[in-house]
Amino acid sequence: MKILTTVKKVVDVELNIHVENGAILEKGLQYVINAWDENAVEAAVQLKESHKADTTLVSMGSGDNTDIIRKCYAMGIDNAIHIDDPNLAKADSPTFARVLQKVFEAGEYDLVITGKQAQDTDAGQAGIMLAEFLDIPCVSNVIEIKVTDESHIQVSRLGDEGTEIVDLTLPAVVTVSDGINEPRLPAMRGIMMAKKKKINVMDLAGLGTSFEDVGGTDPKSEIVEFMAMEKRKGGQKFEGDPAEITAKVVDLLVNEAKVL
């Protein structure tokens, strides 16, 4: 079984992010692997261990992704492709899905595992669109993958009314939720081996396509502006006679908060 898994480098949202003039300030930002993609990598590596799957990782973007790819290598991924193209810096989900389509078609994979969404944009589109472009089945929000036979898998997904169990014919795309596994910490030997592995870096031309071909020049969506969330104001504390406080609170709710 050949598995393709995707990873995205995202801003570490646990650190402070500053916005100025509608854009995020680069200074002080740190980047990490999208958490759901780490679940996807772990799921792929588990299938490698249990079913001798061959695992390939693809990352896309503008600039160096070596650090996050090395971590995935250390976790056990076999091969890595990085599509490094300056045009991809501001690409939208359909464009990324088209690039993934090209990668998929070049490698003839049986299964694509992606995180259910990226923690920076929270769009959750690329994996599903990829399946649509390839005209293959897709299940999102997956929490378990079982291999039935060489051409079938059974997955469990978190649905609105409980766990749904779906049989899938391969090739297929699954997008995974964090409930599927606990991503492993790389073992020390894995980290040492990771530095020796090659990363296949190419631009869109190297992939046999162009920014126009993948729909990049005709984006379906565009980020217009970033805005910082307003800081929450502290609450008010009232002390004293209960009757007086009640009158005061009601007055504030009616005249200031205007909720009554």
Added chain:
Amino acid sequence: MDCNPCMKHQLIRKTVQEFAENEIRPRAAEMDKGPGFPEDLMEKMKPLHYFGLQTPAHLGGAGLDSTSYAIVVEEISRVSAALGLCFTVHNSVGIYPILRFGTREQQQQFVPPMAAGERIGAFCLTEANAGSDAGGVETVARKTDHGFVLNGTKIFVTNGGICGTILVFAVSDTDPAQSSVFIVENHTPGFSVGEIEDLCGMRANPVASLFFEDCAIPADHCLGTMGQGLKIGLSALDTGRIGIAAQALGIARAAFDEAVSYAKARQQFKKPISRFQTIQNYLADMAVQIDASQLLLYRAAARKDSGRPFSAEAAMAKLHCSTTARMVTNLAVQIHGGYGYSREYDVERYFRDAKVTEIYEGTSEIQRMVIARDILTRPA
């Protein structure tokens, strides 16, 4: 000199930090009530190769370079110095001498179970009348038709209570000037473990005396060749010093981090104590010493990796890191005031743990001897 860590070293530090914060931190204070390490924690560390850090992959280890090794020990010790001690002793003076001086058969027999964490390593040199002076060793190895018989008592053996494979420094019964190192397994008849020491710090580590009473071992359990004892001992200690320096640095960093956050939070005279110049001077002094320690340690590690002599550099790193650990933990307690003297705060544990880094693997006085000898024997 490039002081920026490479990507591999950054990944190793981050990986160990994550493990240490999630798995060790919540249990570190409890472990300090010791002795011993939680079984499930040790089990989790086995597949991550913590027990075979510098052991080559074909013998079951991770094959780390010395810089990576120091990073691992530093980060584990930042959370639990006693556990860091277990790893550094096991990896450096436990496994390393077998890798460096052992025959191929000895390496294949003893190293894989140690690298897998199934057998914990210990190195015993210290005795009642021998420590800094290795010439005072009284444990005797008598040659027999089948091998050797060991008799003697070793004290203050780190990992003593949990050791599986032990390197024993002993002298020949016919020539006390001739010393050798022997590999003894804990199931050997005549070997026994004494009571666990009640120590000031590093309380989770089961430091103990080890007894050898007519302890018979096969001839091929002599490490390297007969009479190589001092050479093996000195080489093991050079390597061990990088580990202890890393451990001391980890303790110092832990205490420093606590001191900074406490100084920012603690209010006196209606302002945080970090606004007072005295506290700022303390923090600045601590930071400078920690930074200098880091540079000395990673220079020694890089030098070892480059294959050049590193004895003096390791001694300088060990001397400075351990002095820094004592000074920084002392100031961290001072900044915490009365709370720092309470077991409720981690700085009290760091303070107790720091002191011994100036004593074991060669006291600070011995480090100065090593450094001075290097200075005085340099070509003019």
